[in-house]
Amino acid sequence: MNIVLVEPEIPQNTGNIARTCAVTNSSLHLVKPLGFSTDDRYLKRAGLDYWHLLDIHYYDSFSSFLEYKNHLRMFYASTKSPNKYDQIDYDISDYLVFGKETAGLPESFLKENLDKTIRIPMIKGARSLNLSNSVSIILYEALRQNKFPGFNQDTKF
Numbered sequence: 001m002n003i004v005l006v007e008p009e010i011p012q013n014t015g016n017i018a019r020t021c022a023v024t025n026s027s028l029h030l031v032k033p034l035g036f037s038t039d040d041r042y043l044k045r046a047g048l049d050y051w052h053l054l055d056i057h058y059y060d061s062f063s064s065f066l067e068y069k070n071h072l073r074m075f076y077a078s079t080k081s082p083n084k085y086d087q088i089d090y091d092i093s094d095y096l097v098f099g100k101e102t103a104g105l106p107e108s109f110l111k112e113n114l115d116k117t118i119r120i121p122m123i124k125g126a127r128s129l130n131l132s133n134s135v136s137i138i139l140y141e142a143l144r145q146n147k148f149p150g151f152n153q154d155t156k157f
Contacts, residue, residue: 009035
């Protein structure tokens, strides 16, 4: 799977997502500008000792990312989507795209790609979930649908 963070702002969220990507063998794609330095101690601390397992890619802007990856299948997370995340049939090569914590993805872009947007259901009046929680929920649903490829299925107590 591929996780894309467009202009992430909070290093702890990105660190947690990096750790989730590392333990699920998912690639992490970071779209600039970032709201922190990749040398940030909070980013590194949240990812702990998983950085060596991480496949990470950087892009200068959302438009450059789209130009480079436009031919691939992508789903865009938004609280405004009419489509629930669990109603999609995911492929292991899909890209799950998340916007920055304070604003999400550009509304005009989402309207142009409404059929590719997904949301996590929440109670009325709730604004949104934490970004790292949202990534985990959707990523694990996609992995579940693909029978957790490459995961150790023989864990014992």
